[in-house]
Amino acid sequence: MRGKISQILIVFVVSISANFFLPRLIPGDPITAALLSRTSTGQVVTDIDKVIAIYKTKYGLDQPLLVQFKNYLVDLATLNLGTSLADPPQTVISKIWDSLPWTFGLLFVATIVAFSVGSLLGAAHGWGKAKRLTSPLMTVLTLFSSIPGFLLGFLIVALFSQKLGLLPAAGGHSPTLRFGWTSTAVLDILKHGVAPALCIVLSTAGFWAIQMRSMTLTVKQEDFVKFAEAKGLSESRIFFKYGVRNALLPQITNLGLALSSIISGSVLIESFFSYPGLGGLLRLAIFQQDYFVVQGIVVMLIVSVTVVLLVIELINPLLDPTIRANS
């Protein structure tokens, strides 16, 4: 387990350094480009050369690479990710800080729903008792999981917001909403979350179902299941206590492996719905060519993946007695 954790930390260091070195390997100067294109889109920026010079000295771009790298690491450690180019007084970190709760809320709920629905369906299908009910569902979910989630967004919005008028088409809350723990506020936020959450669930549940199905097929062959059957335990008890429980453990490890693709997908889904989380912020930042915000989001993605992987690594032994015994 210690090896695993140190590997995760190595990955963290490598990717954080890649985030610094990759843009600098590519010729061109993003800050100049971003500021110049700002003027070309009609925004009035007086003394553009001076502004560029100020930015360059501020970010130390005239210093040697290693000094820049050191500054970058110090900035990261102190969470100083720069100032937004689009609305200057606001810092990047405050923008990200505002959007994090939205992303975590959405992703957490959606992933848990997708995980439970997919795993249960996969287990039931693998167990093979109600095939007539489970196999069409499996086919549908597998098909959905083969297309990118944000494409489903178009269809969901067209159906639920345009045709039926049930759900809002975009955003994370009504523009006039007053935040607070009132029932209207909570309902409003929940209502806005349904469509993007549905997208994430539909596009990922199939993955869990497929994994769970093959695990259940393996568990079903085990002797202890046959023994339980021989003892005359009830079918549902064998299914839940013996089948699901044992097939579920590897799924937690799978969560770690799938995490990066789930996050990639949900960033696109959020961005489609202009959800106020990281994805929506990202979309806005790309529109406004807000270079530092984009880079800040990338750092945030790397940090959150690392944290979640560490958490999974730490709780895994608590859930699985065999891992606990080995370590």
Place this chain on the structure above:
Amino acid sequence: MGFGLFIALLISVYGLRLFYDPALFEIGSRLPYLPPGVEAPLGSDSFGRDMLASILVGTPITFQVGLLGGTLGLILGASLGLIAGYFGGKVDSGIRTLSDSLITIPSIAILLIAAINVENLSRVSLATIIAGLSWMYPARTIRAQVLSLKNREFIKICRANGQRELDILFKEVMPNLMPYLASTYVLSVFTTMIATVGLESLGLGVDDDYSLGTILYWSQRKAAVVTGTWWWYLPPIIMITLIFISILLMSIGLDKVARPSDSGKS
């Protein structure tokens, strides 16, 4: 079945290009917001682009990037997998650390860094970047296969005969990997296409290319869903879905050829 669908898609796109003028995808070739009808079979968007022509132009571009990226990814992944599996030791663990790191980082993060920093992104460079992020899966599969092949009798005989290592690798090991190469190739085309369409729908695709993802980007920017212009976003979605389903079916089919013993289990 996957192959059939795939070839049918290709034929219909390229065939229709003979009868329908693809140049109509230019801005202003139709009146804006034309619903589907006799004049324009799939209507037009808010810029007056003919939608059928857009699809006919966009689909091959999406294909090209997908095939190019998939090919590069497979070549990179397969060679690294071969080397890692065959030589083992430090080389193997080095390659494995690299691939594990790349699997852990959300690929969208690296794609974003690349896309906002490269000016004048071309199709080739886009495909190369994506290939650099997707070689890990072919590498894993190939490595596992090489490990199991390495100690078979016929390889040992070659080695006893004094054949050169590289010779053995490419003349003896490689041909046995062909079915696996085919099925991982299809998958890496698949991942490349997902990544490209995602990036394009954020407006970060290849400059001046009008691919399926770009159509979606503009339909999103102009709020096509809210204004009810379904003929703007539905055709590209259907097209992408059909492509993905055909690729998925192909990979399932190839998988059954590659590992007949496993097909019952998985």
